[in-house]
Amino acid sequence: MRVLVAGATGVVGHPLVGALRARGHQVSALVREESRAKAPDADAVVVADALDRQGLLSAVAAVRPEAVVHQMTALRLLRDDPAAAFARTARLRTEGTANLVEAAREAGARRLVAQSIAFAAAPVGGPVLDEDAPLYVDAPDPGWAATVRAVAELERLVLDGPGPAGAGPAGVVPAGVVPAGVVPAGPGSAGPGPAGVVLRYGTLYGPGTAYARTGATGQAVLAGRLPLPEGAAGITSFLHVEDAVGAAVAAVESEATGVFQVTDDEPAPAAQWLPHYARTLGGPAPRTVPAALAPRLLGWFVAHQLTAARGAANGRARTALGWRPGRPSWRDGLGAE
Numbered sequence: 001m002r003v004l005v006a007g008a009t010g011v012v013g014h015p016l017v018g019a020l021r022a023r024g025h026q027v028s029a030l031v032r033e034e035s036r037a038k039a040p041d042a043d044a045v046v047v048a049d050a051l052d053r054q055g056l057l058s059a060v061a062a063v064r065p066e067a068v069v070h071q072m073t074a075l076r077l078l079r080d081d082p083a084a085a086f087a088r089t090a091r092l093r094t095e096g097t098a099n100l101v102e103a104a105r106e107a108g109a110r111r112l113v114a115q116s117i118a119f120a121a122a123p124v125g126g127p128v129l130d131e132d133a134p135l136y137v138d139a140p141d142p143g144w145a146a147t148v149r150a151v152a153e154l155e156r157l158v159l160d161g162p163g164p165a166g167a168g169p170a171g172v173v174p175a176g177v178v179p180a181g182v183v184p185a186g187p188g189s190a191g192p193g194p195a196g197v198v199l200r201y202g203t204l205y206g207p208g209t210a211y212a213r214t215g216a217t218g219q220a221v222l223a224g225r226l227p228l229p230e231g232a233a234g235i236t237s238f239l240h241v242e243d244a245v246g247a248a249v250a251a252v253e254s255e256a257t258g259v260f261q262v263t264d265d266e267p268a269p270a271a272q273w274l275p276h277y278a279r280t281l282g283g284p285a286p287r288t289v290p291a292a293l294a295p296r297l298l299g300w301f302v303a304h305q306l307t308a309a310r311g312a313a314n315g316r317a318r319t320a321l322g323w324r325p326g327r328p329s330w331r332d333g334l335g336a337e
């Protein structure tokens with residue numbers, strides 16, 4: 001199959017290009033001009049910024065992909081400029097995704113697979129939630145609420161397309177109805193739009209991630225800067241980068257559509273994973289701090305993750321995509337790379 005990977009220089013996108021080619025697919029890597037030198041080995045490299053609609057439409061049309069994979073964020077900026085990282089990532093999830101969905105549709109792609117996150121659910125109900133749990137769009141922290149709203153918009157765009165409200169899936173106009181000013185699609189132009197798959201990845205660990213030894217979280221733990229709030233009952237569902245890649249391959253090759261949580265089999269409370277992670281890294285044991293102080297010491301999101309977040313079940317991805325994690329437990333490798 002002809003597959004285009006957007007975000008092909010990224011933590012997941014880069015190895016994904018190689019994994020798809022190893023399965024016999026013809027893979028185009030979409031990169032920004034300034035990142036051309038970091039492009040992976042691919043059958044073709046196309047250059048565009050996802051926030052430049054016209055440039056993106058042309059680049060995607062040039063390689064006529066049958067499937068498009070969206071692995072774009074600007075989270076690499078987190079260390080240097082967290083506000084810019086979140087703002088730019090929100091734009092990529094909304095505007096960038098709308099552009100990519102349109103480009104995929106214009107190019108006649110059949111499938112669109114996009115990265116989302118498995119830790120955006122509101123902390124209500126049991127310790128481990130499925131895909132039907134409501135997203136935390138009304139989180140008390142305005143920054144996190146904005147992030148979750150952008151995630152919700154990405155998911156909507158991937159599943160329904162960027163068409164006008166009420167136009168139905170992928171903006172498809174009912175047969176025989178052509179709105180004023182719209183030229184009916186000719187051969188090679190936009191069809192009904194690609195079938196969408198949203199992969200809600202768990203907290204990524206492994207090479208290049210924040211949880212790698214050299215990553216931001218790894219460095220914080222090694223420096224003793226990530227304490228455990230008392231109780232530490234927040235649940236994290238982890239995912240090794242290789243499994244994120246494997247799920248994306250499975251989603252490209254499957255006929256399934258919809259939202260799937262892609263996580264390992266062992267959702268874990270912070271009281272378990274954080275001390276284990278610190279030990280594996282060879283860092284100091286995390287000290288305990290009063291839970292009430294956690295938001296001030298750690299920031300709202302990290303405090304939420306360690307005290308209140310819910311885990312994410314992977315049953316639907318297993319059943320519908322035929323995917324299973326090669327690393328079923330974070331105990332096998334978190335902090336080791």
Ligand SMILES: NC(=O)c1ccc[n+]([C@@H]2O[C@H](COP(=O)([O-])OP(=O)(O)OC[C@H]3O[C@@H](n4cnc5c(N)ncnc54)[C@H](OP(=O)(O)O)[C@@H]3O)[C@@H](O)[C@H]2O)c1
Pocket residue numbers: 006007008009010011012013031032034035038048049050051071072073074075076092096116117118201202203204205208209210211215
């Ligand atoms: N589930 C999770 O836990 C999760 C999810 C996402 C990210 N993260 C963390 O965030 C960090 C980064 O991971 P990541 O895979 O999201 O990001 P990444 O490795 O930085 O990959 C993002 C990709 O998006 C591309 N991109 C950014 N802006 C673009 C634009 N305007 N147009 C086209 N492409 C654009 C980047 O290209 P350039 O090379 O040109 O910038 C890059 O290829 C890691 O530490 C990871 O642990 C975690």
